[in-house]
Amino acid sequence: MGPRVAEATGIRFETSCNVLVIGAGACGLVAALRATEGGADVIVVERDRSPSGSTSMSSGFIPAPATRYQAALGIRDSAEQFAADIQKKAGHEADPTIVELVTSEIGPTLEWLADKHGFEWLVLTDFLYPGHSANRMHAVPEKTGAGLMARLLSAVEAADIPIVTGAHATTLFVRPDGVVAGIEVERLDGAAERIGCGALILACNGFGGNRDLVRQHIPAMADALYYGHPGNDGDAVFWGAALGAATRHMGACQGHGSLAHPHGILITWALMMEGGIQVNTQGERFSNEHGGYSEQAVAVLNQPEGIAWDVYDARVHKLGLTFPDYQEADKVGAILSSDTAAALASRMRVPPAALDETLATVERFHRREEQDPYGREFTRNPGLEPPYYAVRVTGALFHTQGGLAIDRSARVLRIDRTPFVNLFTGGGAACSVSGSRIEGYLSGNGLLTAIGLGSITGRTAATSAGLLR
Numbered sequence: 001m002g003p004r005v006a007e008a009t010g011i012r013f014e015t016s017c018n019v020l021v022i023g024a025g026a027c028g029l030v031a032a033l034r035a036t037e038g039g040a041d042v043i044v045v046e047r048d049r050s051p052s053g054s055t056s057m058s059s060g061f062i063p064a065p066a067t068r069y070q071a072a073l074g075i076r077d078s079a080e081q082f083a084a085d086i087q088k089k090a091g092h093e094a095d096p097t098i099v100e101l102v103t104s105e106i107g108p109t110l111e112w113l114a115d116k117h118g119f120e121w122l123v124l125t126d127f128l129y130p131g132h133s134a135n136r137m138h139a140v141p142e143k144t145g146a147g148l149m150a151r152l153l154s155a156v157e158a159a160d161i162p163i164v165t166g167a168h169a170t171t172l173f174v175r176p177d178g179v180v181a182g183i184e185v186e187r188l189d190g191a192a193e194r195i196g197c198g199a200l201i202l203a204c205n206g207f208g209g210n211r212d213l214v215r216q217h218i219p220a221m222a223d224a225l226y227y228g229h230p231g232n233d234g235d236a237v238f239w240g241a242a243l244g245a246a247t248r249h250m251g252a253c254q255g256h257g258s259l260a261h262p263h264g265i266l267i268t269w270a271l272m273m274e275g276g277i278q279v280n281t282q283g284e285r286f287s288n289e290h291g292g293y294s295e296q297a298v299a300v301l302n303q304p305e306g307i308a309w310d311v312y313d314a315r316v317h318k319l320g321l322t323f324p325d326y327q328e329a330d331k332v333g334a335i336l337s338s339d340t341a342a343a344l345a346s347r348m349r350v351p352p353a354a355l356d357e358t359l360a361t362v363e364r365f366h367r368r369e370e371q372d373p374y375g376r377e378f379t380r381n382p383g384l385e386p387p388y389y390a391v392r393v394t395g396a397l398f399h400t401q402g403g404l405a406i407d408r409s410a411r412v413l414r415i416d417r418t419p420f421v422n423l424f425t426g427g428g429a430a431c432s433v434s435g436s437r438i439e440g441y442l443s444g445n446g447l448l449t450a451i452g453l454g455s456i457t458g459r460t461a462a463t464s465a466g467l468l469r
């Protein structure tokens, strides 16, 4: 059965809780931890047998300003500075209230995860992601989304919060006054169960896994490979439409212009930020690689065959090897290397003279003899030197950033801007802070709003559930 909303009157629930969370990704698990801390009894429902979500597929890098981890490294940063970076990338289209909310929530939330739940955080200092004015990417020591997810699941288990897996939420039961009374889930064997709640948190991410919705809202990515969790197929959008909820910035998303192809392994954008370039199958550059990896997905897909090559050198390769995904790409043979540009070109099957000319031109940009017509500043990094390295990549859709509009408490808003009293959302299900376009995504906006809004929804839902009971 597809997602639907039904009248709650007369519905009996087999079990009930104060706060019910749909989706066991970063948003749902942080929300569950916060709501439990607020005194609520919480149930999380998850459609998969084993929770993973896009969170465990991610690199797990979370931007947070003014943390004690930054301070220990002498990094100066503030919520205001981070908010300015977000708005600059989003073309000042992001809702300032939500930007202010998440930029001030995320740092204390990471510290709370450390203090209360034993998380360890490190700050990535090897390079700056496009658009960030300070080193503020935090990661668990494994530097993977899987490592982040494992820690969240351990914390939830330690807090005795039940996660009902293999439970696909299909129906929201809503009273005539707009209060959500509970949901129906479909179990793997097709059986239906009903769970009542004092407050409901939609943490089921966006609509990247729904090709029709992507085609409708993000036509530039209609035929792009979707590299996020397939179960994120837009349920929050359908429930929102049935409830008369407002959606915002549905054209926004996180794309990525560097997914090893055909291997399907994320190649860190650090390669580009530290001196690498992208060329097409003709051996020619086609863009400013420092604009951002999200919009670069479209730039790559617009090249012949939708293919590009990341080209760099041994220094950059060494940096790449500090990332688990890149190590994996190296292990499976996705990374090529050769002592000369001509030899590399023939392995890449691009015209050797063209690649040679591209590298020579880039060298002139480094020496300030010419200006890059695409506007990239090359003098911040050393020039590329043999031996050269290359990896074949394509553009992909990672997750959607538009979604349900929310207020300061992360309550879902109706089209007339009044809030649903006990319906909350965060992460990919909510409208994020990337504005309306693909180029508005500042790296980290995904986990920023998953963890930041997860924290806020958990706290406010616990309070709201108490009031409603």
Ligand SMILES: Cc1cc2nc3c(=O)[nH]c(=O)nc-3n(C[C@H](O)[C@H](O)[C@H](O)COP(=O)(O)OP(=O)(O)OC[C@H]3O[C@@H](n4cnc5c(N)ncnc54)[C@H](O)[C@@H]3O)c2cc1C
Pocket (backbone or CB within 6 Å): 022, 023, 024, 025, 026, 027, 028, 045, 046, 047, 048, 051, 052, 053, 054, 055, 056, 057, 058, 059, 060, 061, 062, 063, 167, 168, 169, 170, 203, 204, 205, 206, 227, 228, 229, 231, 232, 233, 235, 254, 266, 398, 399, 426, 427, 428, 429, 443, 444, 445, 446, 447, 448, 450
């Ligand atoms: C390859 C990749 C790399 C990324 N790297 C980063 C990064 O380094 N930093 C960053 O900030 N962001 C990154 N992102 C984005 C980030 O992963 C997401 O923004 C974030 O994980 C969203 O968290 P979430 O909790 O909203 O969703 P998810 O983690 O996807 O969790 C949603 C859960 O809801 C479940 N679900 C869906 N519908 C239902 C239903 N009807 N009933 C029950 N359960 C349901 C799903 O099965 C899923 O488990 C990356 C994404 C990808 C794909």
